Amino acid sequence: MWGIKLIGKKTEELIFKQLMRLANAIILFVIGLIVFTIMRKGLPALSWEIISQVPKGGYYFGGEGGVLNAIVGSIYLAFGATFLAFVISLPSALFINVHLQKHKKLQDIIRLFIDVMWGIPSVVYGAFAFGIMIYMGIRASLMAGIVTVAIFIMPIMIRGMDEVLKMVPKTLFESGLSLGSTKYELSYRIFFKQCIPGIATAILLSFGRAFGDVAAVLFTAGFTDNIPTSLTQPAATLPLAIFFQLSSPIPEVQNRAYAAAAILTFIILAISVFGRMALRKYKKNSIN
Amino acid sequence: MNQSKIEVKDLNLSIGNQHILKNINCKIPSRKITVILGSSGCGKSTLLKSMNRLTDLYPKVKISGDILLNNQGIFGKEVEVTDLRKKMGLMSQRPAPLPMSIFDNVAYGLRISGRKKKLQMKLRVEYYLKVVNLWDEVKDRLKAPASSLSIGQQQRLCLARGLAVDPELILADEPTSALDPLSSQVIEKKFMELKDSFTIVWVTHTLRQAKRMADHVIFMYLGEIIEQGPAEEFFNNPQHEITKNFLNGSFN
Ligand SMILES: Nc1ncnc2c1ncn2[C@@H]1O[C@H](COP(=O)(O)OP(=O)(O)OP(=O)(O)O)[C@@H](O)[C@H]1O
Ligand SMILES: [Mg+2]
Numbered sequence: 060m061w062g063i064k065l066i067g068k069k070t071e072e073l074i075f076k077q078l079m080r081l082a083n084a085i086i087l088f089v090i091g092l093i094v095f096t097i098m099r100k101g102l103p104a105l106s107w108e109i110i111s112q113v114p115k116g117g118y119y120f121g122g123e124g125g126v127l128n129a130i131v132g133s134i135y136l137a138f139g140a141t142f143l144a145f146v147i148s149l150p151s152a153l154f155i156n157v158h159l160q161k162h163k164k165l166q167d168i169i170r171l172f173i174d175v176m177w178g179i180p181s182v183v184y185g186a187f188a189f190g191i192m193i194y195m196g197i198r199a200s201l202m203a204g205i206v207t208v209a210i211f212i213m214p215i216m217i218r219g220m221d222e223v224l225k226m227v228p229k230t231l232f233e234s235g236l237s238l239g240s241t242k243y244e245l246s247y248r249i250f251f252k253q254c255i256p257g258i259a260t261a262i263l264l265s266f267g268r269a270f271g272d273v274a275a276v277l278f279t280a281g282f283t284d285n286i287p288t289s290l291t292q293p294a295a296t297l298p299l300a301i302f303f304q305l306s307s308p309i310p311e312v313q314n315r316a317y318a319a320a321a322i323l324t325f326i327i328l329a330i331s332v333f334g335r336m337a338l339r340k341y342k343k344n345s346i347n
Numbered sequence: 348m349n350q351s352k353i354e355v356k357d358l359n360l361s362i363g364n365q366h367i368l369k370n371i372n373c374k375i376p377s378r379k380i381t382v383i384l385g386s387s388g389c390g391k392s393t394l395l396k397s398m399n400r401l402t403d404l405y406p407k408v409k410i411s412g413d414i415l416l417n418n419q420g421i422f423g424k425e426v427e428v429t430d431l432r433k434k435m436g437l438m439s440q441r442p443a444p445l446p447m448s449i450f451d452n453v454a455y456g457l458r459i460s461g462r463k464k465k466l467q468m469k470l471r472v473e474y475y476l477k478v479v480n481l482w483d484e485v486k487d488r489l490k491a492p493a494s495s496l497s498i499g500q501q502q503r504l505c506l507a508r509g510l511a512v513d514p515e516l517i518l519a520d521e522p523t524s525a526l527d528p529l530s531s532q533v534i535e536k537k538f539m540e541l542k543d544s545f546t547i548v549w550v551t552h553t554l555r556q557a558k559r560m561a562d563h564v565i566f567m568y569l570g571e572i573i574e575q576g577p578a579e580e581f582f583n584n585p586q587h588e589i590t591k592n593f594l595n596g597s598f599n
Contacts, residue, residue, distance in 0.1 A: 161404055162406070232404075234437065237436070239430070239432045239459060240429070248455070249445055344493075345494070
């Protein structure tokens with residue numbers, strides 16, 4: 060390369076190191092700024108009332124109440140969707156890597172297909188699901204929201220798991236089979252165990268997307284001031300609650316939107332931290 | 348003449364348009380150490396892995412010919428490949444412990460064979476860890492992850508794990524190549540003991556190791572078997588020019 064003649068190896072390394080530092084700094088700065096804004100505007104408006112009550116009449120015009128409906132709705136929806144997506148994603152990702160191990164072309168095609176699905180914006184999933192719901196005469200409900208969000212996060216989850224399963228060493232594959240494992244045993248007793256940390260990351264990542272998404276739930280889960288008591292009832296979600304409150308011209312209501320955003324941030328943070336702590340003990344067993 | 352455990356007949360194996368094993372014919376005698384000797388890339392591992400049909404997993408693989416285990420073809424439709432593989436313990440070039448505890452590594456084969464009794468399991472795990480001289484080193488930390496062992500210990504663990512499945516053969520693919528001389532010696536010695544109860548196929552590219560261990564030698568060169576026979580004859584009275592060069596060290 061021509062760069063090497065102009066500057067020495069040492070300088071080159073130094074420059075790249077500084078560039079990486081800069082990149083990290085920019086990311087941290089942006090995250091910091093967002094969190095700071097949410098906290099600065101949200102924390103003063105945060106109160107026990109917001110967390111513990113559903114909206115009373117006129118809440119969105121500055122009346123009394125809170126966003127408990129949206130908190131509970133979001134938790135139901137995100138857990139439900141993550142669980143549903145997991146039940147389908149794990150076997151899929153294992154299938155791609157264990158059963159289709161021989162068929163490299165097919166693997167590539169499937170991966171491409173899933174990557175394209177990943178690129179489709181959630182509003183398209185929402186609209187698509189909404190179309191089906193109208194056709195079948197289903198009304199907006201927690202269930203419909205869960206299914207839609209599950210479909211929307213599935214590509215993320217499958218490819219996240221796939222990327223770690225891909226890294227399982229070939230010798231482990233061969234050792235597992237040599238012991239007389241069926242492909243099923245190889246999948247769940249060996250590949251799965253080997254990849255628990257990475258699989259957990261894929262799940263947490265998808266959970267974050269499920270929790271924070273607006274567009275997929277807008278038409279499918281609906282919105283309500285009540286806490287849903289069954290899967291067929293509509294459910295409110297935090298991102299939508301934030302959106303509605305931010306759209307209000309009343310400053311007090313806008314600040315409550317930031318409070319709701321702070322709650323959302325805390326919940327995602329808490330789940331990520333607890334999720335990781337709970338899974339830490341599995342990390343030690345992985346072979347590299 | 349000893350009865351042969353495995354018989355390879357006109358085996359040809361290619362991957363894509365690469366012809367890797369060419370007209371392989373050989374016999375593996377029962378309860379002896381058969382060494383597959385040859386320089387790097389000549390197809391030793393491929394031959395070994397076709398014996399427990401791991402080669403099935405290679406993309407674009409084409410296999411013709413036959414391999415007989417106890418006089419029965421292993422490629423037949425009626426052959427349950429998991430049962431076939433349970434009859435052969437495999438040790439690879441680098442140890443590949445399963446992502447679980449030391450205990451579970453040895454118990455794995457018992458568990459997938461449907462054996463569940465706790466006490467019996469414990470006794471068997473202890474037994475096989477003792478067989479490979481690992482018990483004293485790990486008895487206080489059976490719950491520790493297998494990856495926390497040294498490479499030499501991991502390789503012995505892999506042997507114990509393979510033996511626990513109760514195989515008839517042990518396929519060893521240069522199992523000492525990643526080990527220090529002392530750990531290698533431990534493994535070699537263990538195999539010399541094991542040959543009374545198991546048929547062993549040992550792959551290596553080092554002549555000295557082959558001389559130390561072999562009862563029977565299969566010498567390969569560029570995907571073909573050049574010469575094979577009892578160790579004594581092979582080393583003292585090689586027939587083929589290529590073999591002579593290899594034994595003289597005037598090779599590569
Ligand atoms: N999965 C595969 N795809 C394509 N070629 C392969 C594959 N596995 C092995 N080969 C080729 O087959 C030939 C024999 O490989 P093999 O691993 O059997 O050699 P080996 O004698 O065991 O060598 P070494 O002593 O280095 O382990 C090599 O040329 C190798 O490149
Ligand atoms: Mg090899």
